[in-house]
Amino acid sequence: MRLRDKTAVITGAALGIGRACAARFAAEGARVVVADIRPEEGQAVADAIEAKGGEALFVETDVRKRADNERAIDTCLDAFGRLDILFCNAGVTLPKRLPESSDEEIDRVLDVNVKALLYAARYALPIMEDQPDRGAMLFTASKTGLVAQKNSPVYCASKGAAVLLAKALALDYAEAGIRVNALCPGIIDTPMLERFAEAMPDPAAAWQAYSAAQPMGRLGTPEECADAALWLVSNEATFVTGVALPIDGGFTAM
Template sequence: MSQRLLNEVAIVTGAADGIGKTIAEVFCQQGAKVCVADINESMGQAVANELIAQGYDAHFCYVDIADEASVNAMVEATVNMLGKPTILVNNAALISTGKEVTDVTSDMWRRNFAVNVDGMWHCSKAVLTHMKENGQGSIINLGSVHSYKIVPGYFPYAVTKHAVIGLTKNLAVEFAQYNIRVNALCPGMIETPMAFKTWQDMEDPAAARKAIADVHPLKRNGTTEEVAYPAVFLASNESSFMTGQSLVVDGGRSVIYHD
């Protein structure tokens, strides 16, 4: 089987767990050199160590994407360890739930935007110079079904995910002349450790899991692998005429009406 990302250099943020971890793993399997970037040093280093033990070319780098200096240091370390990045997956995000809109403080609002929007811009800005020098690149921004649909109780997370689509389209137009493609990948409910933790905190975890699964026409939640392979498609030359677009991976949830 041919490797679809052979010799590419990829940065995956939020790669210590969940969707980001699986994307990092699948990218390695597809031949990429991968920077496992995360704010959680112990978990991120563990993921990188696992990949290295399997014979893959991986490297952990600490990053706080809300801090532009931290992002610049992470990208510089990636260039030194793996080479100039040709792929960026902006996966790291902060999820806010359970607050009434009027109970959301200014600090909460700013923190959500600092991570979910500013963080993507910091990372994109830091790799764009290298991608221009390479003459090509693919940036994948993790949006969400919340980028298009409003689910009560997720303010201001959904606002930031709407902004991700605008950022994606703007960067796609500005950098198309350099053969740099920018697309969004928008998952629905994916069974990550964070999701399971949320369900475990509920009175009936199994019922809570089934309730959200039943919202989808496919009558199940997605797996992290079902997001990682679409990410491979967007990162590879298979999507070479695709930019400024949003690929929704949500089991059909966003196309049906529900209360």
């Protein structure tokens, strides 16, 4: 019960990495707000947590909207009394070169992957500062926030921004006792990766290539990301802030 009595808002928690983190945080004692744009899958995540004896609430949230981020945080405060953990995890990809990327596609990636973090963190920081135990933030960036990949310039730019935002906030709030870190998954077996592969000319070959390109010869799992996320937001990491932690099976060591 490494998050006993803690509360958490997790965005993008209906699928993939966010879903695994919501389940893991709840299993470790956290009361969780599941914030996602997908009502059906998001409610199912909250229901599954409650069915196992945990506490969770689903809040329909489009993280592109400032007010939605604030409502998810307010729901955590109203229902659970505090905001101990803000985990901005929702993200979208854009597997295209820059000249093929439309204004709308660029806006979507930057709104979800960058502006949502700014909105949520800006709202949460004064709330955490007013709490005796302060709090912890985590942003899901990516290995592509550390090293670039082909055909994804907008996505890489957005994840690089997420890494540096975590570091910048970590510095500004270190003295206040609010920790801010970034999780940098490598290639993880989630619905996002399935959609990414489907956008390739030969999806089956693309899927094979993802595993083959890994030093460990396999994809990562959402549960492996959840283990790392759990540690970063827990009291086991109280001297860890401003870190961009790769969960990538050695990919960024190459």
